[in-house]
Amino acid sequence: MVDEQTGAPDNTALRTALWRAMHVQVDPPPHVFEDEIGLRLVAPDADWRRRPDMDPETTRGFRAAMVARARFIEDLITERADHGITQYVILGAGLDTFAQRRPEVASRLRVFEIDQPGTQAWKRQRLDELGYGIPGWLHLVPVDFEASQDWLTQLAAAGFDASSPAVIVSTGVSMYLTKDATAATLSQVAGLAPGSTFAMTFLLPVELLDDTDRSGFRASKQGAQASGTPFLSFYAPDEMLELARGAGFKDVRHVSGAALAERYFTGRTDGLRPSSGEDVLLATT
Numbered sequence: 001m002v003d004e005q006t007g008a009p010d011n012t013a014l015r016t017a018l019w020r021a022m023h024v025q026v027d028p029p030p031h032v033f034e035d036e037i038g039l040r041l042v043a044p045d046a047d048w049r050r051r052p053d054m055d056p057e058t059t060r061g062f063r064a065a066m067v068a069r070a071r072f073i074e075d076l077i078t079e080r081a082d083h084g085i086t087q088y089v090i091l092g093a094g095l096d097t098f099a100q101r102r103p104e105v106a107s108r109l110r111v112f113e114i115d116q117p118g119t120q121a122w123k124r125q126r127l128d129e130l131g132y133g134i135p136g137w138l139h140l141v142p143v144d145f146e147a148s149q150d151w152l153t154q155l156a157a158a159g160f161d162a163s164s165p166a167v168i169v170s171t172g173v174s175m176y177l178t179k180d181a182t183a184a185t186l187s188q189v190a191g192l193a194p195g196s197t198f199a200m201t202f203l204l205p206v207e208l209l210d211d212t213d214r215s216g217f218r219a220s221k222q223g224a225q226a227s228g229t230p231f232l233s234f235y236a237p238d239e240m241l242e243l244a245r246g247a248g249f250k251d252v253r254h255v256s257g258a259a260l261a262e263r264y265f266t267g268r269t270d271g272l273r274p275s276s277g278e279d280v281l282l283a284t285t
Contacts, residue, residue, distance in 0.1 A: 187247045
């Protein structure tokens with residue numbers, strides 16, 4: 001089903017979709033985040049749960065971290081939509097399924113998913129095959145980053161109104177970019193309409209992780225290197241906040257992985273809790 005030669009999502013996007021589904025299938029309720037649509041899009045082999053990177057026990061912390069950040073972003077866009085925001089931009093959308101899972105919220109917005117042209121074509125085909133289609137408020141915006149195509153120009157061509165505030169999110173992307181590239185993105189988003197919100201995840205340097213998470217983090221880093229998508233950038237929270245302030249954001253906040261764990265996993269009896277290592281920048285213009 002998945003062939004990178006055809007522009008299918010990369011292994012990182014596929015793994016995230018499968019971990020989100022595994023949370024529903026393996027972890028007991030209450031589920032922090034429910035998404036099996038990504039699994040339907042991927043349509044993996046029947047033994048997908050036997051893959052080494054899907055082991056239910058050794059990937060518990062990573063799996064929990066994926067659903068925690070997804071829940072945080074979804075709570076954010078729902079709250080902003082309730083306060084009148086009408087545009088939602090997802091940078092590096094991959095196999096995001098907000099539009100399919102939450103149409104009661106998404107249909108009140110103009111949702112723009114930005115990703116590589118091949119990935120967007122693959123996803124469009126899969127959505128059609130599964131009967132979801134592309135509603136008028138959902139815009140799949142192909143941007144050839146490798147050819148240095150300007151995502152803001154492509155976004156405007158797809159109908160984005162730069163004079164109106166928006167929520168822009170980027171999760172699981174900054175670690176694959178140079179610090180210069182991330183600084184450029186921050187500056188672009190900071191120039192959007194007042195009242196816009198930017199949420200971006202970033203990886204911490206290994207020395208800031210909990211001791212119990214460092215070996216798993218190093219293994220993940222080695223795996224990314226071996227698969228051709230190496231981690232390039234790590235940020236201490238203060239460094240990321242300073243970058244965002246320097247880009248021109250009016251208000252910047254650091255949301256730690258520990259804060260997400262406290263918010264979404266307190267009181268669980270199964271011990272499920274996110275691993276440390278990925279935090280969130282929340283900035284407003």
